[in-house]
Amino acid sequence: MPGADKETDLTERIEAFLADLKRGGSGTGPLRGSGEMARETTYLLRRITAQARWSSAGDLMEIIRNEGRRMTAAQPSETTVGNMVRRVLKIIREEYARSRGSSEETEQQESLHKLLTAGELSEENFRQHFVHLKANVIEAINELLTELDGTTDNIAMQALEHIHSNEVIMTVGRSRTVEAFLKDAARKRKFHVIVAECAPFCQGHEMATGLSKVGIETTVIADAAIFAVMSRVNKVIIGTQTVLANGGLRAVNGTHSVALAARHHSTPLIICAPMFKLSPQVFTTIFYPFPGSFSYCLPVLREILSKVNVHCPVFDYVPPELITLFISNIGGNAPSYIYRLMSELYHPEDHKL
Amino acid sequence: MEARMIPVIRSLDTIGPSMLLCSLLPCSGETILGLRESLKWATDCLTEVDSSVAVSSGGELFLRFISLTSLEHQDLSRCKKVMEERGELFLEKISLSRTKVAKLCHTFIKDGAKILTHSSSRVVLRVLEKAAAEKKRFTVYVTESQPDTAGKQMADALRRLNVPVTVVLDAAVGYVLEKVDLVIVGAEGVVESGGIINKIGTYQMAVCSKAHNKPFYVVAESFKFVRLYPLNQQDVPDRFKYKADTLRTVSDLSDEHPMIDYTPPSLITLLFTDLGVLTPSAVSDELIKLYL
Numbered sequence: 017m018p019g020a021d022k023e024t025d026l027t028e029r030i031e032a033f034l035a036d037l038k039r040g041g042s043g044t045g046p047l048r049g050s051g052e053m054a055r056e057t058t059y060l061l062r063r064i065t066a067q068a069r070w071s072s073a074g075d076l077m078e079i080i081r082n083e084g085r086r087m088t089a090a091q092p093s094e095t096t097v098g099n100m101v102r103r104v105l106k107i108i109r110e111e112y113a114r115s116r117g118s119s120e121e122t123e124q125q126e127s128l129h130k131l132l133t134a135g136e137l138s139e140e141n142f143r144q145h146f147v148h149l150k151a152n153v154i155e156a157i158n159e160l161l162t163e164l165d166g167t168t169d170n171i172a173m174q175a176l177e178h179i180h181s182n183e184v185i186m187t188v189g190r191s192r193t194v195e196a197f198l199k200d201a202a203r204k205r206k207f208h209v210i211v212a213e214c215a216p217f218c219q220g221h222e223m224a225t226g227l228s229k230v231g232i233e234t235t236v237i238a239d240a241a242i243f244a245v246m247s248r249v250n251k252v253i254i255g256t257q258t259v260l261a262n263g264g265l266r267a268v269n270g271t272h273s274v275a276l277a278a279r280h281h282s283t284p285l286i287i288c289a290p291m292f293k294l295s296p297q298v299f300t301t302i303f304y305p306f307p308g309s310f311s312y313c314l315p316v317l318r319e320i321l322s323k324v325n326v327h328c329p330v331f332d333y334v335p336p337e338l339i340t341l342f343i344s345n346i347g348g349n350a351p352s353y354i355y356r357l358m359s360e361l362y363h364p365e366d367h368k369l
Numbered sequence: 370m371e372a373r374m375i376p377v378i379r380s381l382d383t384i385g386p387s388m389l390l391c392s393l394l395p396c397s398g399e400t401i402l403g404l405r406e407s408l409k410w411a412t413d414c415l416t417e418v419d420s421s422v423a424v425s426s427g428g429e430l431f432l433r434f435i436s437l438t439s440l441e442h443q444d445l446s447r448c449k450k451v452m453e454e455r456g457e458l459f460l461e462k463i464s465l466s467r468t469k470v471a472k473l474c475h476t477f478i479k480d481g482a483k484i485l486t487h488s489s490s491r492v493v494l495r496v497l498e499k500a501a502a503e504k505k506r507f508t509v510y511v512t513e514s515q516p517d518t519a520g521k522q523m524a525d526a527l528r529r530l531n532v533p534v535t536v537v538l539d540a541a542v543g544y545v546l547e548k549v550d551l552v553i554v555g556a557e558g559v560v561e562s563g564g565i566i567n568k569i570g571t572y573q574m575a576v577c578s579k580a581h582n583k584p585f586y587v588v589a590e591s592f593k594f595v596r597l598y599p600l601n602q603q604d605v606p607d608r609f610k611y612k613a614d615t616l617r618t619v620s621d622l623s624d625e626h627p628m629i630d631y632t633p634p635s636l637i638t639l640l641f642t643d644l645g646v647l648t649p650s651a652v653s654d655e656l657i658k659l660y661l
Contacts, residue, residue, distance in 0.1 A: 261646070262638075262639065262648055263648065298639070298646060336648075352648060352650040353650070355647065355648050355650070355651045356651070356654065364645055
């Protein structure tokens with residue numbers, strides 16, 4: 017029967033996606049970029065909306081929330097998956113509100129104003145059925161996908177405002193967004209880039225090769241030399257894995273040291289991060305390593321391997337005080353403004369899936 | 370009207386003013402202006418008795434309520450009815466707010482944490498109760514908080530929860546901070562800049578935490594947001610700094626000890642309110658949304 021086929025097809029795809037996520041984390045699968053991850057998640061969510069069986073917005077949200085929970089449990093360090101799920105949940109809420117005819121303002125955040133003027137402590141239960149809800153939601157998800165496709169270009173377009181001729185820019189490791197950013201500026205300006213190699217994976221080497229291919233003068237330095245070289249640097253431009261709700265970052269290991277060195281020399285620290293990396297998590301104290309920091313065995317002599325514990329965390333926390341500017345696909349923002357952007361992207365009830 | 374006020378004043382707490390104002394609604398004037406006048410008068414009487422920031426902000430918020438309601442309904446009796454209903458709702462929401470704050474904050478307390486807190490705060494107590502209920506093990510250091518030694522009451526309450534607690538001198542804050550993992554304080558008022566007004570000694574604690582790089586968290590309900598923008602300690606109005614009877618009886622205030630101080634937003638890491646986890650810069654946003 018066609019209905020049953022669609023169901024099994026859908027569950028197969030979801031299982032394949034989850035397996036992919038798990039493999040990507042353990043280091044055996046291919047290392048995917050977050051942009052790709054975000055796009056795949058959104059495709060999957062669109063498919064779920066189209067093919068799963070649901071009658072009201074509440075049902076759809078439950079289904080998506082459950083799948084979202086499973087996906088984030090499969091790979092907790094990949095936050096873009098959770099972010100996309102929350103975006104889609106917000107889209108569903110908005111479309112539902114629009115179908116009901118109520119203005120979008122009423123569904124928004126808790127605020128003092130709402131405290132005073134709202135009616136009963138009503139529970140919005142999303143039980144009403146609307147005929148066009150499915151089509152509207154899918155259309156909105158398509159818009160989201162267009163936005164995702166354009167993020168790198170939107171960020172790169174802002175490059176000329178920030179990079180001037182004869183400047184020395186420092187970057188760390190490899191970020192596709194920063195690479196596009198610098199390449200776009202290189203079309204019209206001549207500047208010098210210093211790349212910190214970022215051991216132990218040394219992704220900085222790939223970055224340097226990529227940049228020099230378009231004619232940018234690039235220098236690779238060891239991580240230990242970052243502080244020494246910082247006095248000659250005009251700007252530090254880096255990417256990140258996640259932007260946290262308080263304006264801090266979860267970035268590749270070593271970024272906090274770069275941020276501190278930049279603060280010491282009063283060098284501006286600019287982060288190029290698309291909006292889908294914005295996550296409602298907050299950094300909760302330094303007791304535990306970040307979920308998803310896995311140990312990779314450093315090339316260590318075999319004799320001492322049994323006597324030594326090797327820890328190699330993958331991520332670092334950078335507090336918002338060290339950051340100067342966030343450049344995202346919607347423009348430049350200060351770290352203290354991140355909470356506002358987040359309130360526009362996600363609904364507070366979805367913060368915890 | 371005055372006769373009815375006296376028993377309420379005796380059992381005053383921060384929710385008191387709203388309850389009082391709610392109870393006044395049935396009696397007063399024939400016009401909205403009259404109603405507003407009597408409510409203003411009631412708030413002034415209350416602040417004469419207990420000059421805390423929370424009373425002032427709670428009262429103002431309730432008055433704001435009135436002006437928003439009066440715009441919607443022309444007929445006075447219907448207006449009063451709606452105000453009463455909304456007043457009840459307001460009280461209900463406020464009593465839930467401490468629970469919401471506790472739910473948000475307790476996840477920041479990890480197993481084995483050592484927490485420093487200042488004086489006695491019911492919201493902090495609720496947060497620690499929730500953390501203890503979640504079977505987390507933590508120890509608490511409470512400052513004694515002169516001149517009223519309110520810290521001892523906090524310590525007693527925590528001992529009843531079987532939480533290991535130590536009372537330290539106010540002067541020992543710097544000494545104890547190296548052992549501590551995080552600092553949580555309550556607030557009597559949250560000002561527009563995102564800073565807080567709290568028992569004297571809080572500013573000191575905040576400066577020391579910054580020096581030691583320890584997170585400084587503030588827990589406060591949203592009705593404590595107040596429309597003040599102090600730039601330094603002098604800017605905080607005298608009516609909040611000193612007790613009401615001190616202001617009445619003493620002529621030269623320079624000999625008196627202030628009861629509260631102002632902590633600027635640069636020293637605060639995060640604010641936990643029933644509106645969510647806010648950075649200090651988000652506070653003014655919230656206030657603007659209300660008052661515009």
